[in-house]
Amino acid sequence: VLLNTTIAGYEFDNCLMNAAGVCCYDHEELTMVDQSSAGTFVTKSATKTSREGNPLPRYQAVPLGSINSMGLPNLGLDYYLDYVRQLEKQTKKTYFLSMTGLSKEETLEMLKQVELSDFKGMVELNLSCPNVPGKPQLAYDLPTTENLLTEVFAFFTKPLGVKLPPYFDIAHFDAAAEVYNKFPLAFVNCVNSIGNGLIINDETVVIKPKNGFGGIGGDYIKPTALANVHAFYQRLKPSIKIIGTGGVKTGRDVFEHILCGASMVQVGTALEKEGVEIFARLSQELTEIMQEKGYQTIEDFRGKLQYLA
Numbered sequence: 001v002l003l004n005t006t007i008a009g010y011e012f013d014n015c016l017m018n019a020a021g022v023c024c025y026d027h028e029e030l031t032m033v034d035q036s037s038a039g040t041f042v043t044k045s046a047t048k049t050s051r052e053g054n055p056l057p058r059y060q061a062v063p064l065g066s067i068n069s070m071g072l073p074n075l076g077l078d079y080y081l082d083y084v085r086q087l088e089k090q091t092k093k094t095y096f097l098s099m100t101g102l103s104k105e106e107t108l109e110m111l112k113q114v115e116l117s118d119f120k121g122m123v124e125l126n127l128s129c130p131n132v133p134g135k136p137q138l139a140y141d142l143p144t145t146e147n148l149l150t151e152v153f154a155f156f157t158k159p160l161g162v163k164l165p166p167y168f169d170i171a172h173f174d175a176a177a178e179v180y181n182k183f184p185l186a187f188v189n190c191v192n193s194i195g196n197g198l199i200i201n202d203e204t205v206v207i208k209p210k211n212g213f214g215g216i217g218g219d220y221i222k223p224t225a226l227a228n229v230h231a232f233y234q235r236l237k238p239s240i241k242i243i244g245t246g247g248v249k250t251g252r253d254v255f256e257h258i259l260c261g262a263s264m265v266q267v268g269t270a271l272e273k274e275g276v277e278i279f280a281r282l283s284q285e286l287t288e289i290m291q292e293k294g295y296q297t298i299e300d301f302r303g304k305l306q307y308l309a
């Protein structure tokens with residue numbers, strides 16, 4: 001049994017990796033993922049210059065998942081770009097660089113910098129940060145998203161995918177897929193946290209920013225994540241691969257994301273709780289499921305979700 005996968009012609013020896021925002025803030029965290037059983041890593045979404053982010057407490061784990069309003073704390077694009085460029089020279093692995101500008105100009109400026117660099121990996125353009133006060137999740141505004149991607153692909157030639165928020169309406173799956181099918185995207189990553197949930201302890205919110213409103217992850221979001229993975233798998237042209245993110249904490253969850261069409265599966269909340277050894281456990285559990293079912297590779301069952309007659 002092999003757990004390898006391919007996206008945009010890039011081979012990964014394992015179809016598991018971290019979700020942006022988790023275990024990817026600095027060299028230390030990124031090295032931990034790089035040296036784990038994960039096939040690769042994605043960096044914390046970068047902005048042009050470093051950001052402090054929102055006041056603490058801004059992340060809270062709870063039994064069924066997590067809530068966060070980090071506010072995009074990051075060390076700035078140069079930090080992540082320089083680190084990944086140096087690492088890819090040593091390991092020959094393909095890494096993901098996540099970024100999100102707080103304006104179209106900032107996003108284009110960052111992508112121009114990456115385009116001119118000798119970065120050999122893939123960009124994950126985050127269109128779905130729910131926690132920057134005053135900034136709506138871009139991918140809920142399809143005309144603006146289409147306009148941005150048009151300007152991006154006018155000059156950007158390296159592999160690029162987008163990190164999407166969850167959509168909740170079939171008409172939105174249709175409209176969003178119509179937009180994304182217009183572009184030479186390497187992948188779409190479904191889903192980011194479900195934005196602006198609220199978790200309460202006794203009579204008080206559990207995070208400080210935004211009066212306790214924050215992105216929800218974990219068990220709470222798996223059905224939504226699987227639906228988004230499968231909806232885009234059904235609608236997007238085959239050249240656009242699907243990365244599945246949301247509610248993954250067992251090999252069975254990984255299996256279900258792949259069954260829905262995912263070529264790569266990312267782990268967020270459960271990685272934050274368990275640490276990078278989770279990748280070896282998930283790989284082992286997925287391997288056992290595949291052996292039981294007689295699947296040799298993930299392509300034997302990717303996207304083969306069955307419907308009821």
Ligand SMILES: C=Cc1c(C(=O)O)[nH]c(=O)[nH]c1=O
Pocket residue numbers: 021045068069070071072073100126128129130131132192193215
């Ligand atoms: C990049 C900002 C994001 C953040 C954040 O930094 O608050 N949290 C999320 O759950 N998803 C994001 O995309």
